[in-house]
Amino acid sequence: GLLGRDADAALFDELEALLFTADLGVRTAEDLLERARREAGGQDGAAVRAVLRNAIAEKLATIEHVGEPLATTGQPHVILVLGVNGSGKTTTIGKLAARYRAAGKTVLLGAGDTFRAAAREQLQTWGERAGCDVIVGPDGGDPAAVAFDTVKAARARGVDVALIDTAGRLQNQAPLMEELSKIARVLGRDIEGAPHETLLVLDANTGQNAFSQARQFAEAAPLTGLVLTKLDGTAKGGVIVGLADELAIPVKHVGVGEGVDDLRDFSADEFVDALFA
Amino acid sequence: TLTRGFDGARERLAGVRALSENNVDEALREVRASLLEADVDFQVVKDFLGRVKERTLGEKVETRVKDAGGQTHRVTPGQHFVAVCEQELTELMGPVDPELSVADGVTSVMLLGLQGVGKTTIAAKLARHLQKKGRRPLLVAADIYRPAAADQLEQLGRSIDVRVHRGETGEQPPSICARGRALARDGGYDAIIYDTAGRLAIDDELMVELEAIERETRPANKLLVCDALMGRDAVNVASAFAERIDLSGLVLTKIDGDSRGGAALAVKAVTGVPIKFLGTGETVDRLEEFRPEGLASRILG
Numbered sequence: 001g002l003l004g005r006d007a008d009a010a011l012f013d014e015l016e017a018l019l020f021t022a023d024l025g026v027r028t029a030e031d032l033l034e035r036a037r038r039e040a041g042g043q044d045g046a047a048v049r050a051v052l053r054n055a056i057a058e059k060l061a062t063i064e065h066v067g068e069p070l071a072t073t074g075q076p077h078v079i080l081v082l083g084v085n086g087s088g089k090t091t092t093i094g095k096l097a098a099r100y101r102a103a104g105k106t107v108l109l110g111a112g113d114t115f116r117a118a119a120r121e122q123l124q125t126w127g128e129r130a131g132c133d134v135i136v137g138p139d140g141g142d143p144a145a146v147a148f149d150t151v152k153a154a155r156a157r158g159v160d161v162a163l164i165d166t167a168g169r170l171q172n173q174a175p176l177m178e179e180l181s182k183i184a185r186v187l188g189r190d191i192e193g194a195p196h197e198t199l200l201v202l203d204a205n206t207g208q209n210a211f212s213q214a215r216q217f218a219e220a221a222p223l224t225g226l227v228l229t230k231l232d233g234t235a236k237g238g239v240i241v242g243l244a245d246e247l248a249i250p251v252k253h254v255g256v257g258e259g260v261d262d263l264r265d266f267s268a269d270e271f272v273d274a275l276f277a
Numbered sequence: 278t279l280t281r282g283f284d285g286a287r288e289r290l291a292g293v294r295a296l297s298e299n300n301v302d303e304a305l306r307e308v309r310a311s312l313l314e315a316d317v318d319f320q321v322v323k324d325f326l327g328r329v330k331e332r333t334l335g336e337k338v339e340t341r342v343k344d345a346g347g348q349t350h351r352v353t354p355g356q357h358f359v360a361v362c363e364q365e366l367t368e369l370m371g372p373v374d375p376e377l378s379v380a381d382g383v384t385s386v387m388l389l390g391l392q393g394v395g396k397t398t399i400a401a402k403l404a405r406h407l408q409k410k411g412r413r414p415l416l417v418a419a420d421i422y423r424p425a426a427a428d429q430l431e432q433l434g435r436s437i438d439v440r441v442h443r444g445e446t447g448e449q450p451p452s453i454c455a456r457g458r459a460l461a462r463d464g465g466y467d468a469i470i471y472d473t474a475g476r477l478a479i480d481d482e483l484m485v486e487l488e489a490i491e492r493e494t495r496p497a498n499k500l501l502v503c504d505a506l507m508g509r510d511a512v513n514v515a516s517a518f519a520e521r522i523d524l525s526g527l528v529l530t531k532i533d534g535d536s537r538g539g540a541a542l543a544v545k546a547v548t549g550v551p552i553k554f555l556g557t558g559e560t561v562d563r564l565e566e567f568r569p570e571g572l573a574s575r576i577l578g
């Protein structure tokens with residue numbers, strides 16, 4: 001190119017490091033760099049960067065949520081929230097509840113984490129903040145029963161949206177994944193088409209383990225969307241680029257903080273901008 | 278695919294008579310891909326491969342070795358290569374140092390880290406661990422932000438019969454910790470664990486709070502709690518925390534998952550402090566003192 005082969009190699013090394021540190025993963029990064037090499041190899045840094053940026057934006061455009069993010073399809077519209085321990089499920093439910101409330105919808109929360117210390121109390125605080133009730137069950141009780149009670153109450157009260165919280169769990173723990181499948185089945189038994197949404201909450205700090213998470217959670221309960229949390233930190237959440245190729249699950253929202261208003265709709269362009277910032 | 282890299286390297290070297298630059302480079306490529314997929318930091322991988330290459334090509338290969346039982350075995354070049362990888366990795370992960378420091382007769386521990394990594398759970402686990410070693414621990418709930426955080430620590434404390442000190446309404450974390458420390462002294466507790474709120478290392482206000490807690494309590498142990506599921510950013514996070522707080526050790530949680538935990542390597546490398554404990558499950562008994570060999574073979578795959 002203009003600067004010769006050494007500069008070219010240095011540029012691609014730098015771009016490779018950028019992609020790796022953003023958690024894009026070996027295979028995804030190599031595919032993208034290969035494309036950049038084909039389409040702009042030998043051109044200057046700006047041209048190569050532009051091709052790379054567009055390639056990523058193209059992949060992410062396929063997983064941008066289509067339609068109104070707060071659209072509801074059921075009465076009640078049932079949203080099941082799942083994911084590994086500490087990813088931000090309970091906090092995300094609190095934020096979603098507030099958004100639906102602000103849009104004039106009535107909301108009911110289901111304290112489906114019957115296991116962890118103070119999980120119920122944590123969700124109840126969010127319920128108070130968002131202005132909605134929380135259906136609870138006994139400590140150590142059956143989470144499917146709480147899920148069932150929640151949608152039953154939502155239907156009886158004519159509530160618009162029911163958000164079901166679940167306990168964090170690691171995807172390699174089969175009995176816990178079976179428990180999740182059971183919760184999803186039980187929801188469908190009581191309300192036709194429920195859960196209408198099944199959201200996997202994924203921490204933006206997650207590395208390549210995100211692939212195992214997405215695959216195995218999807219197997220337990222078909223996923224309709226992802227919520228990528230903690231994007232207000234330094235992690236870029238680049239795993240979603242590879243996930244877009246492999247599983248094509250739409251990223252619905254992103255969490256950008258611990259406050260009730262810290263939830264945004266996913267934008268592929270904003271995400272790519274942040275990646276190259 | 279998790280074991281692909283290492284098996285790949287073994288395959289490349291199967292039937293090889295002698296290690297040469299060519300076949301070692303091929304084997305290293307397999308190991309490189311495997312390590313990158315395990316979330317090991319780019320630079321750490323580069324340095325590691327460099328050392329392995331130097332050693333495997335530079336050392337005289339022992340083709341006959343005695344094992345622990347005195348039996349003599351033939352070692353193939355491929356086996357030698359794998360052994361060097363394991364040794365180098367174990368060295369990167371080591372040393373074995375699960376001891377907690379004591380100051381003025383008290384084992385004081387401050388836990389810090391990002392949101393959701395497992396600090397509160399580790400606090401309870403450490404309390405139980407110290408209790409089993411004959412100490413009388415006090416837990417301090419210094420997270421005033423997360424809804425029901427103090428309740429969470431209280432419930433965990435109750436389950437192991439450990440007292441939990443929490444703040445009054447509106448009391449700030451440095452004050453809660455200072456009063457917790459006084460309570461420990463007056464109440465004859467010889468271990469105290471401060472559970473702090475999850476925070477971003479780039480949140481200056483919260484980092485100032487952490488420094489204030491440190492000043493008020495002068496903990497003998499400052500442990501950065503890291504999640505084994507984390508990716509590359511773990512290095513940035515760890516060095517940002519290490520810049521503000523003089524860390525004494527690391528705790529790696531959620532090791533019971535299927536993440537290979539490679540980010541731990543870079544975190545250890547950038548902070549220079551030992552991994553003290555592993556969190557191996559959700560219940561309060563799931564704490565292990567760190568042994569490098571286990572994690573090393575897991576990261577290598």
Ligand SMILES: Nc1nc2c(ncn2[C@@H]2O[C@H](COP(=O)(O)OP(=O)(O)OP(=O)(O)O)[C@@H](O)[C@H]2O)c(=O)[nH]1
Pocket residue numbers: 083084085086087088089090091092113116119166167168169201229230231232233254255256257258262392393423475477
């Ligand atoms: N900075 C930041 N922190 C977040 C975000 N979302 C959640 N958190 C924090 O992450 C921590 C864990 O959040 P939770 O909502 O308890 O996560 P969870 O998935 O319900 O956890 P478990 O139920 O224990 O599995 C809390 O400290 C939250 O405040 C986010 O978008 N940004």
Ligand SMILES: Nc1nc2c(ncn2[C@@H]2O[C@H](COP(=O)(O)OP(=O)(O)OP(=O)(O)O)[C@@H](O)[C@H]2O)c(=O)[nH]1
Pocket residue numbers: 085086116168170391392393394395396397398399420423426473474475476530531532533534555556557558559563
């Ligand atoms: N499977 C597994 N889960 C763990 C482990 N350690 C903690 N957890 C779970 O991870 C989630 C978060 O743990 P917490 O102790 O609340 O994390 P934290 O760092 O105190 O969170 P914040 O205070 O919000 O920053 C909970 O669901 C814990 O039960 C572990 O070693 N294995």
Ligand SMILES: [Mg+2]
Pocket residue numbers: 089090091113119165166167168
């Ligand atoms: Mg939760």
Ligand SMILES: [Mg+2]
Pocket residue numbers: 396397398420426473474475
């Ligand atoms: Mg906590």
